[in-house]
Amino acid sequence: MNIVVLVKQVPDSGSERKLDPADNTVARASADNVINEMDEYAIEEALLVRDREGGEVTVLTVGPDSATDAIRKALSMGADKAVHVVDDAIHGSCAVQTSGVIAAALQQLEYDLVLCGAEATDAQLSVMPALVAERLNIPQLSGARKLTVEGGMAKIERQTDGGYWAVEAPLPAIVSTWDTINEPRYPSFKGIMAAKKKPVETKTLADLGLDAGSVGLANATSKVLDFAGRPPKGEGVKVVDEGDGAQKFVDFLASQKIV
Amino acid sequence: MPSLILSRRDLDFLLHEWLDVESLTKRPRFTEHSRETFDAVLDLAEQIATDHFAPHNRTADLNEPRMVDGKVEMIPEVKKALTVFTDAGLMAGSFDEEYGGMQLPHTVGQAVFAWFKAANVGTSAYPFLTMGNARLLLAHGSQEQIDTYVRPELEGRWFGTMALSEPQAGSSLADITTRAVPQDDGTYRLTGNKMWISGGDHELTENIVHLVLAKIPGGPPGVKGISLFIVPKFLVNDDGSLGERNDVVLAGLNHKMGYRGTTNTLLNFGEGVHTPGGQAGAVGYLVGEQHRGLTYMFHMMNEARIGVGVGATVLGYTGYLHALEYARTRTQGRPAAAKDPASKPVPIVEHADVRRMLLTAKSYVEGGMALGLYCARLVDEEQTAENEADRARAHLLLDMLTPIAKAWPSQWGPVADDLAIQVHGGYGYTRDYPVEQFYRDNRLNPIHEGTQGIQSLDLLGRKVVMQGGSGLALLGETITAATARAAGTEWAGFAADIDAAVARMGAVTATLWGAGDPAVTLANSHVYLEAAGHLVVAWLWLEQALATGTADSDFHQGKRQAARFFWRWELPRVHHRFDLLESLDRTVLDTPDRWL
Numbered sequence: 021m022n023i024v025v026l027v028k029q030v031p032d033s034g035s036e037r038k039l040d041p042a043d044n045t046v047a048r049a050s051a052d053n054v055i056n057e058m059d060e061y062a063i064e065e066a067l068l069v070r071d072r073e074g075g076e077v078t079v080l081t082v083g084p085d086s087a088t089d090a091i092r093k094a095l096s097m098g099a100d101k102a103v104h105v106v107d108d109a110i111h112g113s114c115a116v117q118t119s120g121v122i123a124a125a126l127q128q129l130e131y132d133l134v135l136c137g138a139e140a141t142d143a144q145l146s147v148m149p150a151l152v153a154e155r156l157n158i159p160q161l162s163g164a165r166k167l168t169v170e171g172g173m174a175k176i177e178r179q180t181d182g183g184y185w186a187v188e189a190p191l192p193a194i195v196s197t198w199d200t201i202n203e204p205r206y207p208s209f210k211g212i213m214a215a216k217k218k219p220v221e222t223k224t225l226a227d228l229g230l231d232a233g234s235v236g237l238a239n240a241t242s243k244v245l246d247f248a249g250r251p252p253k254g255e256g257v258k259v260v261d262e263g264d265g266a267q268k269f270v271d272f273l274a275s276q277k278i279v
Numbered sequence: 280m281p282s283l284i285l286s287r288r289d290l291d292f293l294l295h296e297w298l299d300v301e302s303l304t305k306r307p308r309f310t311e312h313s314r315e316t317f318d319a320v321l322d323l324a325e326q327i328a329t330d331h332f333a334p335h336n337r338t339a340d341l342n343e344p345r346m347v348d349g350k351v352e353m354i355p356e357v358k359k360a361l362t363v364f365t366d367a368g369l370m371a372g373s374f375d376e377e378y379g380g381m382q383l384p385h386t387v388g389q390a391v392f393a394w395f396k397a398a399n400v401g402t403s404a405y406p407f408l409t410m411g412n413a414r415l416l417l418a419h420g421s422q423e424q425i426d427t428y429v430r431p432e433l434e435g436r437w438f439g440t441m442a443l444s445e446p447q448a449g450s451s452l453a454d455i456t457t458r459a460v461p462q463d464d465g466t467y468r469l470t471g472n473k474m475w476i477s478g479g480d481h482e483l484t485e486n487i488v489h490l491v492l493a494k495i496p497g498g499p500p501g502v503k504g505i506s507l508f509i510v511p512k513f514l515v516n517d518d519g520s521l522g523e524r525n526d527v528v529l530a531g532l533n534h535k536m537g538y539r540g541t542t543n544t545l546l547n548f549g550e551g552v553h554t555p556g557g558q559a560g561a562v563g564y565l566v567g568e569q570h571r572g573l574t575y576m577f578h579m580m581n582e583a584r585i586g587v588g589v590g591a592t593v594l595g596y597t598g599y600l601h602a603l604e605y606a607r608t609r610t611q612g613r614p615a616a617a618k619d620p621a622s623k624p625v626p627i628v629e630h631a632d633v634r635r636m637l638l639t640a641k642s643y644v645e646g647g648m649a650l651g652l653y654c655a656r657l658v659d660e661e662q663t664a665e666n667e668a669d670r671a672r673a674h675l676l677l678d679m680l681t682p683i684a685k686a687w688p689s690q691w692g693p694v695a696d697d698l699a700i701q702v703h704g705g706y707g708y709t710r711d712y713p714v715e716q717f718y719r720d721n722r723l724n725p726i727h728e729g730t731q732g733i734q735s736l737d738l739l740g741r742k743v744v745m746q747g748g749s750g751l752a753l754l755g756e757t758i759t760a761a762t763a764r765a766a767g768t769e770w771a772g773f774a775a776d777i778d779a780a781v782a783r784m785g786a787v788t789a790t791l792w793g794a795g796d797p798a799v800t801l802a803n804s805h806v807y808l809e810a811a812g813h814l815v816v817a818w819l820w821l822e823q824a825l826a827t828g829t830a831d832s833d834f835h836q837g838k839r840q841a842a843r844f845f846w847r848w849e850l851p852r853v854h855h856r857f858d859l860l861e862s863l864d865r866t867v868l869d870t871p872d873r874w875l
Contacts, residue, residue, distance in 0.1 A: 034280060096319060206327060209368030209381050212319040213311060 058137025112237025365435025401540020412439025
């Protein structure tokens with residue numbers, strides 16, 4: 021079974037993240053860039069499926085040169101090879117444009133199953149699986165908390181607020197995963213050393229047969245027009261208990277929509 | 280948020296901007312490595328230390344191991360963390376490929392392991408001891424012993440110990456009484472008691488490999504009659520499976536001030552609780568030759584002492600980082616110039632005296648880290664430098680620096696934790712904040728693996744006079760080579776002060792050894808150790824300052840400011856100590872115990 025995992029490098033959600041005021045895109049140069057946390061679950065699931073079913077796991081990422089670090093981490097966890105689409109013209113692309121690049125890259129690969137995280141922690145749009153599925157005309161199974169592959173079908177438990185839906189689709193299909201699906205492994209020291217020797221194929225837009233005019237900030241379907249920092253933390257609310265402290269406390273929580 | 284365990288930024292600075300560890304990848308042993316693999320394994324260490332070691336540091340402190348029905352019970356988080364550590368291949372990382380290792384340079388290996396010590400020194404003691412045990416066997420054990428014991432250790436299936444001390448003999452190993460009687464089959468039977476044995480018993484692994492110092496009857500007296508034995512908890516069958524229970528049993532656990540997650544044991548050997556082969560006596564296997572046990576043990580101890588020094592540094596380091604974070608968020612008081620009592624209180628880091636404490640701690644812990652990694656770099660040089668002359672030079676300098684690398688951080692790391700408590704004020708004295716634990720944990724380091732007193736005798740009594748004083752001369756040359764590089768820079772004044780201190784150290788050493796009475800020479804050896812340590816760390820602060828070049832980030836400016844601090848506030852301390860030494864002061868020597 022050929023499995024492709026879509027991996028994105030994002031600014032670490034645990035550190036300060038900024039937009040670049042020059043073009044309102046994510047400021048990657050000054051950020052502590054890491055592999056998107058949710059993608060680690062997708063990688064782990066791909067490795068588990070591969071170990072059960074056989075085959076290969078390919079990591080696919082679209083991003084600048086620095087995204088190599090995310091690829092290396094995925095390879096050191098155990099993925100077999102990687103494709104890195106890197107082209108300056110892609111900078112500032114919207115989700116719709118990026119999905120076109122990913123779909124074009126997938127069309128040059130053999131795949132039975134595409135896995136990805138249910139969302140990226142930078143933009144949090146959660147639309148990529150649907151966009152890619154539409155472009156490739158394959159089914160998408162979104163928000164999996166469990167995945168099984170058998171008889172040419174992918175079956176998932178789609179996580180919901182109240183429980184789950186059992187959903188299935190014929191392969192090839194794209195499956196997005198939540199962080200409830202598994203516990204990602206750490207890279208091992210052996211894996212780190214082995215990752216150096218695993219093939220990473222670099223592709224440009226031209227290699228994918230795409231025109232630079234189909235991507236980039238100037239041609240994006242949506243743009244960030246303006247942004248502002250989080251307002252400074254205001255003064256706290258002081259409540260004087262005049263025998264009604266409990267009620268005031270509950271009222272406060274209710275006003276904050278906490279209860 | 281940046282980690283409060285250690286500063287990755289500082290490690291990267293020391294490893295790459297100063298020590299240039301990437302250049303090691305040109306050497307045959309390290310060709311498989313690159314900056315990429317160094318970064319990845321440091322990332323891995325930070326992640327596992329953060330996820331699996333730091334979270335149970337306090338839990339382990341509050342729930343000491345207990346002895347129940349002759350066995351040790353401890354919190355399950357310890358085993359889980361060590362399983363993750365081993366599964367990631369970190370036990371074997373620095374070892375040879377043929378033993379499952381990755382041949383990571385020792386310098387990077389020290390930085391990697393520093394994450395675990397800083398996150399949870401109690402849990403990290405088990406692999407620390409096991410790696411030291413394995414190194415010793417690789418250096419001095421037979422191939423059969425290596426295959427039987429080292430491989431399972433590096434796979435994390437068995438852990439190791441170092442059993443030197445006895446209830447009546449710790450620093451003075453000449454007085455140990457554990458006996459090893461030769462048997463017809465070439466094995467030995469050991470009887471005796473060993474005290475303070477960390478990791479001496481537990482259920483973490485299938486087997487425990489004790490390395491035990493004992494005397495063979497009829498051998499030479501004193502340290503020249505000490506031999507080294509492998510005494511496994513379970514005997515090992517020819518196929519590697521576990522056999523009979525050996526006659527080594529847990530007699531009790533010590534209840535300590537810190538390091539509470541590490542079992543610390545009294546072990547009885549050969550009391551007949553178990554009777555392997557039908558008779559009492561712990562079965563032991565001689566390592567190397569008879570009566571050379573202490574030499575073998577000290578081969579390991581030298582590396583262990585650098586590791587202890589790094590441990591003392593990083594416990595101070597994490598204390599400093601916690602204090603810094605606290606000082607930046609805790610508001611109290613107003614600047615001296617603020618007149619309006621209604622104005623908002625400021626973060627306490629705004630107060631000069633709090634900054635004094637933080638800068639002091641920063642200069643100690645970053646100075647200590649530089650010392651530890653420099654010595655680790657010397658280990659790499661000693662083992663892999665291209666020509667014999669460079670290897671010999673590294674060996675000599677490392678030998679000279681080892682007592683300082685162990686003792687200086689063990690003295691000043693706890694002071695950094697003391698300052699971290701002080702920055703926290705009353706809160707730091709409570710168990711609601713972690714700094715009091717760091718202090719308690721760190722208080723062991725001036726004691727174990729050779730006390731401060733032992734280190735001072737090693738430095739003044741052996742190291743500065745060995746090979747006709749060539750170790751001391753080499754240290755002086757190395758330092759003055761660095762001060763020469765400072766000519767024409769803003770650090771020329773610092774370099775001149777260091778040069779003066781180097782010259783003073785040479786003169787004082789000559790005076791001490793010219794006294795004609797070793798009792799006088801060695802009476803104030805601790806003062807000598809302190810002065811030498813501060814001088815060495817001043818040099819390493821100069822090295823760091825020079826390595827910052829013209830970089831002007833806050834990080835680099837902080838480095839330079841800490842260097843200035845050490846120059847102006849700390850280096851001058853050496854002269855008071857040299858004054859005292861130069862006068863051949865007899866105050867301590869001439870104090871009879873009845874006056875105390």
